[in-house]
Every structure is written in structure tokens, then in C-alpha cells.
Amino acid sequence: MSLLRVQGLFKAFAAIRAVDSVSFEVRPGEVYGLLGPNGAGKTTTISMISGLLKPDAGEVVVAGTPFWSDPQKAKRIMGVVPQELAIYEELTGRENLEFWGRMAGLSSGDAKSRATELLEALTLTDRAKDVVKTYSGGMKRRINLGCALLHRPQLLLLDEPTVGIDPQARLNILEFIRSLRASGTAILYTTHYLEEAETLCHRIGIIDHGRLLAEGTLKELQERLGGDRLFVLEADLKEAAPESWDGFLSRFRVIQKTERQLVVSALGARDPSECLKDLLGLPVRVENVTLKRPSLNDVFLQLTGRELRE
Amino acid sequence: MWRVLLAKDLRRTWRNPLPVLINLALPLCVAGLVGLAFGGKSDGGALGRIRFALVDEDKTLLSDVLRGSANQREGGKYLEPVLLERDEALRQINDNQISAVLVIPTNFTRHYFSGREPVSLELIKNPAQSIHPAVMEELLGALVTAMNAVSRNLQSEFPDWQAVLEGKRDYKQIAGLIERAGDKLKQAERFINPPLVVYEKESAVDPERQEVASGTVRPGETRKRSPGAEVFGFLLPGMAGMFLLFIASNAMTDLPRELRQRTLARYHTLHHQLAPFIAGKVVFAMVVLLLCSVILLGGGGLLFGIDWRSPGPLALLSVGYAGFAAGLMAVLVALIPDERKASALNTVVAMGLALAGGCMFPPQALPAFLGKHITPLLPTHWFVDTARNLQAGGGEAAWVLALVKLLAVSVVLLGLAALWFRRHLRTGVRT
Numbered sequence: 001m002s003l004l005r006v007q008g009l010f011k012a013f014a015a016i017r018a019v020d021s022v023s024f025e026v027r028p029g030e031v032y033g034l035l036g037p038n039g040a041g042k043t044t045t046i047s048m049i050s051g052l053l054k055p056d057a058g059e060v061v062v063a064g065t066p067f068w069s070d071p072q073k074a075k076r077i078m079g080v081v082p083q084e085l086a087i088y089e090e091l092t093g094r095e096n097l098e099f100w101g102r103m104a105g106l107s108s109g110d111a112k113s114r115a116t117e118l119l120e121a122l123t124l125t126d127r128a129k130d131v132v133k134t135y136s137g138g139m140k141r142r143i144n145l146g147c148a149l150l151h152r153p154q155l156l157l158l159d160e161p162t163v164g165i166d167p168q169a170r171l172n173i174l175e176f177i178r179s180l181r182a183s184g185t186a187i188l189y190t191t192h193y194l195e196e197a198e199t200l201c202h203r204i205g206i207i208d209h210g211r212l213l214a215e216g217t218l219k220e221l222q223e224r225l226g227g228d229r230l231f232v233l234e235a236d237l238k239e240a241a242p243e244s245w246d247g248f249l250s251r252f253r254v255i256q257k258t259e260r261q262l263v264v265s266a267l268g269a270r271d272p273s274e275c276l277k278d279l280l281g282l283p284v285r286v287e288n289v290t291l292k293r294p295s296l297n298d299v300f301l302q303l304t305g306r307e308l309r310e
Numbered sequence: 311m312w313r314v315l316l317a318k319d320l321r322r323t324w325r326n327p328l329p330v331l332i333n334l335a336l337p338l339c340v341a342g343l344v345g346l347a348f349g350g351k352s353d354g355g356a357l358g359r360i361r362f363a364l365v366d367e368d369k370t371l372l373s374d375v376l377r378g379s380a381n382q383r384e385g386g387k388y389l390e391p392v393l394l395e396r397d398e399a400l401r402q403i404n405d406n407q408i409s410a411v412l413v414i415p416t417n418f419t420r421h422y423f424s425g426r427e428p429v430s431l432e433l434i435k436n437p438a439q440s441i442h443p444a445v446m447e448e449l450l451g452a453l454v455t456a457m458n459a460v461s462r463n464l465q466s467e468f469p470d471w472q473a474v475l476e477g478k479r480d481y482k483q484i485a486g487l488i489e490r491a492g493d494k495l496k497q498a499e500r501f502i503n504p505p506l507v508v509y510e511k512e513s514a515v516d517p518e519r520q521e522v523a524s525g526t527v528r529p530g531e532t533r534k535r536s537p538g539a540e541v542f543g544f545l546l547p548g549m550a551g552m553f554l555l556f557i558a559s560n561a562m563t564d565l566p567r568e569l570r571q572r573t574l575a576r577y578h579t580l581h582h583q584l585a586p587f588i589a590g591k592v593v594f595a596m597v598v599l600l601l602c603s604v605i606l607l608g609g610g611g612l613l614f615g616i617d618w619r620s621p622g623p624l625a626l627l628s629v630g631y632a633g634f635a636a637g638l639m640a641v642l643v644a645l646i647p648d649e650r651k652a653s654a655l656n657t658v659v660a661m662g663l664a665l666a667g668g669c670m671f672p673p674q675a676l677p678a679f680l681g682k683h684i685t686p687l688l689p690t691h692w693f694v695d696t697a698r699n700l701q702a703g704g705g706e707a708a709w710v711l712a713l714v715k716l717l718a719v720s721v722v723l724l725g726l727a728a729l730w731f732r733r734h735l736r737t738g739v740r741t
Contacts, residue, residue, distance in 0.1 A: 050579045072581040080579035086572035088318070090325040095318075102314045103580050131325065147576070 001064070002027050003077075003155050003186040004049065009058035011044055011210075018044040020210040021058070026186045028154070031177070033201030034190040035296065041210040042190035043083060046159045049188070050080045062155065076105070079153030083160045085144050089133035093124055093143050096132060101150035111150065118146040122176065138169025145173060149180075156180065156187045162196065174200055194296045206300055213303040222294045225255060225265045225302055229272065233262040233279055234288040245282060252278075255302045263301070265294070311582070315590035316597065319564065323598065333557045334602060337549030338610050344545055359390040360442045362410040363399035370419040371475045389449075403434060409442035410435050412450065422457070423472040425465055463494055542614035547697035550606040551631070551690050552664035557602050558635035559656035561595035562642075566649035588731050592636050592724065599632035620700040623709040627700075630716030631693040637723030638663075638689075644730035667691040689719050 002025035011019040019041045026032040034042050047053040049060050051071050060067040062074035087096050094115050101111030119125045122142040127135065132143060145161055158177070162170040177200065181187060191197055197204050198218055205215035214221060222228060231252075238259050242248050251270075255263040266275045272291060279289055300306075323330060366374075391412075394402065399411040413432035421429045433450050435443035464471075470487050473479050479487070565588065568574040577587050607628065611618055618624055639656055646652045664670060666680055667690025673681045685691045696712040 052575055052578060075579060075581040078579065080576065082572050082576060082579075084572040086576035088322060088571075088573060090322040091318070095321065099314065099318050100576070103311070103577060103582070105581065 003063055004188060005059075005061040006045070006049065007059045007061070009045060009048055009060065010056050011048060011053060012056055017210045019048065019055075022207070022210070022212045023058075024205050024212065024215055026155070026188050028186045029181060029184045030203065031181050031187040031189050031201045033197040033204040034188065034207055035192065035194070035197045035204050035300075036190075036207035037192055040192075040207045042192075042207060043159055044210075045207075046080070046157050046188065046190060050078060050157055051075060076151075077154045079148035079151070079156045081145050081148045081156070081158045081161050083163060085140050087132055087140065087144055087147060090131060092129050092131050093135070093139075094119060094128040096143055097146055097150060100147040104151035106150060114150050118149060121179075122146050123172065136169070138165045138172070141165050141169065141173060142176075145176070154184075154186060156185050158187060158189045160190055160192070162191070162193070170196075198296055204296065206296075206303060208300075208304050214299065218296070221296065221299045225253065225294045225298060228293060229265070230255065230292050230294050230298060231264050231266070231275060231279055232290045232292060233264070233282075233286060234260060235262070235284045235286045236260070237262055237284060240284050248282070251275075255298055256305075263298070311586055312590050312593060315587065316594055319591070319594040320597070323561075329560045330557060330598065330602065333553045333560065334605055337546070337553040337606060338613065341542055341545040341549045341610065341614065344541075359388055360410075360445060361390040361392065361408050362412060362442075362446055363394045363402060363408050364391045365394060365396045365399050365411060365413040367396070367416045368414045368418040372419040372422070400434070403436050406436060406438045408436065409439050410446040412446070419475065420472070422461065423468040423475075425461065425468060463498055464491060467491060467494075542610075543616045543618075543701040544698055546607065546610045546614065546616065547694050547701070548664075548669040550603065550610070551667065551669040551694040551697075552660065553606070554599055554602060554631065555635050555638070555660035555664060555690075556657070558595055558599055558632075558639040559642075559653065559660060561598045562591065562636065562639035563649055563653050563656065564594070565591045565643050566647050566652055569647060570649055584731075585728070588728070592640055592727075595636040595639065596632050599635055600629065603628040603632060616701075618701065619703060620709070623700055623713075624697055626713055627693055627696055627709055627716070630713045630720065631689070633720030634689045634693075634716050634723065637720045637727065640727035641723050641730065644727045644734065647734055663688055663690045667694060669694050689716055692716055 004026040006025065007023050009019050009022040010017070022041070022045055024032060024034075034045065036042055044053065048055045048058075049067070051067065051074070054068075060074075063077060065073060067074045088099070091099065097115035097118055098108075098111045101114055102108065106114060116125075119128045122145070124139060124142060124146075127139065132140060135143065141161060145158075148156065161177075162173050165173075174196065177187065177189070189196075189201060201218075203215060203217055204221060206213045206221070214224060216224075236259075237257065240257075240262075242252075242254055242257065242262070251267055252264040252275075253267055255265060257263075264279075266272075276289060276291075280286055392408070394411075396411075396413065399408070399413075402408045403411055411432075411434040413434070415430070415432060418429055418431070421427055431450060431454065433447060435447065437443075461468075467487060467490060470479065470483070474484055474487065565574070568577075574584075574587065578584060603625075607618070607624065610616070638659070642656050642659060643652050646655055666676070666684055667688040668676065668681075668685055669690055673685050673691065673695070676685060692712040692715055696709045700709055
């Protein structure tokens with residue numbers, strides 16, 4: 001049974017459809033990644049799930065109960081890590097954790113002991129008594145994450161928790177999230193970093209312009225491209241029209257075409273060498289052909305016609 | 311939960327105290343500067359003793375009399391003459407050690423008694439001081455008037471008086487001289503006493519004097535109060551009235567600050583309603599205001615030597631005023647949840663209310679329409695005017711009414727703020 005089920009979620013700001021009929025679900029012990037560029041609707045989706053925004057349409061069901069029928073009950077099992085650093089810079093790391101623990105309903109003693117555990121888990125014990133404004137970006141991010149974990153939430157909503165920090169700090173946070181996943185926490189993780197989605201998430205939903213374009217495991221998404229390898233052909237393609245090439249579209253799927261590059265996947269179970277031979281026989285002057293494993297960026301490219309990194 | 315919220319806000323204020331400290335230091339500095347400019351001092355006297363140099367270049371019996379009378383009886387309370395040579399006197403005035411130099415020139419006595427030519431006393435004022443030299447000038451003017459009056463009335467006796475001063479008369483002649491002078495003064499009495507023109511000045515009744523007059527307190531037991539403290543006692547409630555509004559503004563704009571920093575949004579993802587968080591901020595503002603009231607009025611009182619006549623009513627008035635200030639700023643913040651805009655509007659409103667309410671100037675100094683029709687309606691005026699009246703020895707009954715009005719306005723403002731907050735946050739706290 002899923003811990004979070006989102007069905008037909010819709011939110012518009014004036015004429016802009018920020019979130020348009022988004023549906024997905026997150027199961028216990030699973031990390032569901034919502035992958036998309038800035039402005040795709042990820043934060044708006046999380047805001048509606050956590051009760052910060054009321055959806056115009058659709059339903060959010062938390063642990064089998066519609067969110068808006070009893071928001072307080074749903075919030076008790078949720079932990080939310082906002083994209084911005086929602087912590088008090090004048091307080092120490094420990095004071096922040098203890099405060100948010102008390103706000104989450106813990107007693108003073110429980111909040112203290114839980115803060116000690118989290119400071120250790122987040123490797124911040126030695127800086128626990130320093131005010132947060134003296135922390136580095138990565139340390140602030142860790143405290144920001146820890147503040148949502150005091151009450152051991154069953155469902156954790158993470159809105160781009162690694163944005164703007166150095167690679168080492170990012171690795172630390174990702175490692176910590178993996179440990180949460182292992183303890184059975186259901187995690188909704190939004191990101192625009194392909195590597196994070198590929199390495200951390202069980203299932204990934206690709207979102208753009210408020211619409212969920214595709215979802216599935218990494219493998220399922222790769223298979224949408226027609227196989228586990230892509231051919232990148234470099235040539236002068238200004239005048240080229242693949243649809244006019246004899247039977248080309250019945251043998252290959254075009255992922256991307258530019259003036260210099262054509263990215264295709266082979267349709268059907270064909271031998272790579274046979275495909276290469278086929279490509280070299282195209283009516284263009286081919287300069288180079290390479291083979292690569294399809295990435296999420298290729299999936300995004302195929303779905304939206306542009307790269308996620310753009 | 312409110313205790314946790316309050317502890318969090320107080321801790322944050324403690325770690326970043328500059329805004330509050332500025333709003334505490336400014337009113338004390340302004341009150342101190344203005345008070346001192348008007349001669350207020352906390353050492354028990356309005357002006358203190360005026361230290362001046364007396365340079366006696368005449369060295370006669372009359373100059374001795376003039377010199378000696380300067381620090382006798384009443385004069386001794388206010389004047390501190392030091393006998394110096396001219397050069398030393400000028401050196402000390404240049405070093406700002408004395409307020410003025412009074413020179414009795416050579417032959418002053420001889421010329422005064424002979425009446426052959428006008429005589430003059432020389433006064434050198436210290437340009438680095440303002441009040442004391444001016445007082446010296448006024449005193450010297452009074453002395454010269456008196457000497458002129460004596461000269462005009464006793465001119466015919468002066469040769470004999472000069473002979474007396476030179477030791478050329480025996481005691482019988484001196485006795486006759488005194489008798490004749492007494493007769494002349496007797497004749498002049500009808501021109502002097504009673505005076506032909508008088509004026510009356512009304513002033514508030516001093517309860518201490520009443521206590522002394524009624525015999526409940528003996529003169530020796532009256533509380534020691536500095537005349538200068540009365541200036542501070544007038545200024546400080548006004549300054550407190552204005553700057554407590556600024557402190558309330560700073561405390562309440564912490565709410566939009568939390569909205570901007572997303573901590574309010576984070577709180578809203580927890581299982582609590584928003585109302586306790588907002589109410590907690592009002593409680594925080596009230597606590598800060600009460601602490602600041604104690605520092606401003608209590609600490610300021612100690613600093614300036616103010617003996618508050620009615621500390622109990624003043625403390626209760628401060629509670630009412632803290633409620634009003636917190637309520638007013640809560641309404642403004644609810645109306646404009648943008649931190650910068652709210653902060654700017656709050657400052658303008660606080661300044662306006664302080665000016666129109668008589669915090670900075672006496673209401674009598676305000677434009678007639680404002681002072682007559684607007685000022686009496688303002689809570690700033692209720693607080694400041696009542697506090698000043700209490701300090702002036704009146705307003706025993708009025709403070710209760712002022713307190714009730716302040717509390718009523720506080721309740722109304724807080725109710726309005728709650729309504730507006732609910733409207734603003736109805737669609738969530740995300741901005």
C-alpha cells in the first residue's frame with residue numbers, strides 16, 4: 001500500500017498551469033524522484049502535498065486518508081524539508097533541532113536526545129553549539145534536513161535538498177537519505193540533478209511545465225527509448241530529412257536532430273554492428289558514429305525535445 | 311508551546327540585540343541631551359553652584375564687603391567665588407575652570423562715593439558655557455541697579471561714608487550717619503513696599519508641600535527631589551512613548567521576516583494551527599515591550615535621578631501601552647505582510663502618532679486644530695499625558711480611565727489583526 005498517493009493534482013496561478021493533472025504514489029521504503037528543470041512545478045507539487053497550498057483540483061491521500069479531510073493527522077506522519085533554508089540563523093544547530101522537535105510534538109527530554117542522535121548522524125556534533133550563521137552551506141543544508149526528522153516521519157518530502165552545495169556535502173546528504181530509505185521511510189525527492197535521480201531513486205517521475213510526462217524505474221524509462229543503447233551520428237545535417245530516407249523510421253527512433261548531430265535508438269532487437277552498418281549507409285556524409293547507454297537526460301530529451309541541463 | 315515559541319524569539323533577540331538596543335539608547339540619549347540643555351541635572355540642583363573669579367583691584371572696605379557678600383547666606387548656595395589675580399583668573403577661564411570673572415577696578419570705591427564720574431564693574435564671561443555666565447550677568451545687573459538706587463538716595467551722605475571707610479570718623483559720627491541713612495530709607499519704603507505692580511503665576515500644587523503644610527510630613531522628612539529631574543520626568547515618558555512604538559514595530563515585523571525566511575512555512579507543515587504562532591509573536595512583542603518599558607522608565611529614572619511619584623499606576627499604564635503598541639503593529643503587519651513595506655509604514659505611523667500625541671512636544675505647542683481635536687483621541691497622548699500628569703502630582707483618577715482606554719484599544723486592534731491574518735493566510739503561507 002502506498003503511503004502517499006497523488007491523484008490528478010492541479011494548480012494554476014492566473015493563466016499559468018503550475019501543476020497540471022499530476023498523479024503518482026510513493027511506497028514505504030521507496031525514494032520517488034520528481035525530476036524536472038526549474039519552474040517545472042516540483043515545489044508547487046510538494047507545497048500542495050504538505051498543505052502549504054490548496055490544490056485547485058485533485059486529491060492527496062496520506063496513509064489512506066485524504067489530506068484535506070484531516071490535515072493535522074496527515075502532517076503528524078510527514079516531514080518536510082523545504083528548498084530554502086528554513087532555520088533560525090541566530091540559534092545554534094542544537095537549538096534549531098530542539099525547537100523544531102518541540103514544535104513537532106516531542107517533550108523537552110525527547111527533543112534533546114533526538115537532537116543529539118541527529119547531530120551525530122549528520123556529523124555536526126562538534127559544531128552543535130555554534131550559531132547556524134557561522135555554518136558552511138553544506139552544514140546549513142544538513143541542519144535544514146535534520147529539522148524535519150525529529151519526530152521520525154514515515155513520509156519525508158525533500159524539495160531539492162542539495163541545491164547550491166559542494167559535491168562532498170552533497171554526497172554526505174545523499175548517503176544520509178539512503179540510510180533513511182533503508183529504515184523504511186517513504187521519500188518524495190525533487191531534483192533537477194540527473195545523477196541524483198539516477199543513483200538515489202527507485203522510481204522517477206519526469207515533470208515539465210507542470211505535467212508529469214513519464215514515470216517508472218530508470219530501466220523502464222530507458223526502455224522507452226527503444227533499447228539499452230543509443231547511436232550518436234555526427235554529420236552535416238542541415239539539409240537532411242530522416243523521414244525521407246528509405247525505411248529509416250521503421251528501423252530507428254529519432255531522439256534528437258540538430259544541424260550537426262543525430263541521436264537515434266534502434267527499434268527491435270537488432271545487432272549493434274548491423275545498426276552501425278545501416279547508419280553508415282545513410283545518404284549523408286557521416287563524420288563519426290558513437291554508441292552510448294541512454295541517460296535520463298536522453299529520456300527528457302526525447303520527451304521534451306530539449307536537454308534538462310539547458 | 312507558547313513558552314517554547316517565546317523562548318525561541320527571546321533567544322534570537324538576545325543574539326541580535328542591536329535593533330532593540332538602538333531603540334533603548336536613543337530615547338535615553340535624547341532625553342539626556344534635551345534635559346541638560348534645559349539645565350536639568352541629577353545632582354540635586356537646577357544649576358549647581360556658579361564658580362566665578364573675583365578680581366579685587368580696588369582693595370578697599372567696600373570692595374571687601376562686595377567680595378564677602380557673594381558667598382554668604384543665600385548667595386553661598388548658588389555662588390562659589392574664588393579670589394584671584396587678573397592673570398590667574400583669565401587663565402582659569404581659558405581652561406574652562408570658572409564660569410566668569412568679575413573685576414572690581416582700581417578707584418571703584420572712591421569714584422562711587424565721590425559721584426564725580428560713572429563707575430563700572432567688569433564682567434568677563436566664559437564663552438564655553440551658556441547658562442552660568444548668563445546667570446552671572448543677570449545677577450550683576452541686579453547688583454548695579456541696587457547700587458544705583460543707593461547712590462541716588464544717599465548721594466549727600468557719601469562724603470561722610472567715604473570718610474568712615476577711610477577711618478576718619480569716630481563712632482558717634484558713624485551712629486549719626488547710620489540714623490540719617492535709616493531715615494532716608496524709611497521715606498523710600500512707601501515707594502518700595504508694597505510694590506505698585508505685581509504679577510501672579512499659577513502652578514500645580516506640589517503634594518509634598520501639601521504634605522508638609524498639613525503636617526503629615528515634617529519638612530526634614532520630605533523626599534529629596536532634584537528640580538532638574540522634573541525636566542527628565544517630563545521628557546522620558548514622551549521618549550518612551552515614541553520609541554516603544556518602534557520596538558513594537560521591530561518585534562512584530564519578525565512575523566513577515568519569518569514568512570520570508572520560510573520558517574513560518576515550515577511551522578505550517580507541522581500539525582499545529584497558525585494562530586498560536588501568530589499569537590506567540592504578539593506575546594513576544596508584549597514581553598519585549600514590558601522589558602524595555604522597565605529599562606526606559608526604571609533605568610532612565612535611576613540614570614536621571616527621577617523619583618517617580620506613582621510607580622504603580624505608571625507600571626500599569628505601561629502594560630496598557632505595550633498592549634496598544636503590539637496590537638497596532640500587529641494590524642499593520644497583517645495589512646502589509648511584506649517585511650520592508652511593513653517596516654517603512656510602521657515607522658511613519660509611529661512617528662506620526664508620537665508627534666501628534668505629544669511625545670516629542672507639549673500638546674500646547676502643536677497646531678491648534680491638531681492639539682484640540684486630534685491629539686486627545688490618540689493612545690500615545692493618553693499614555694504620555696497621563697504619565698506626565700502623574701509625575702506632576704495630578705491625574706490620580708485619570709490614569710485608571712487612560713488604562714481602561716488603552717486596554718480596550720489593544721483588544722480591538724488584536725482582534726482586527728487576527729481577522730486580517732486569517733484572511734491573508736487562508737490560501738496558505740506560501741508567498
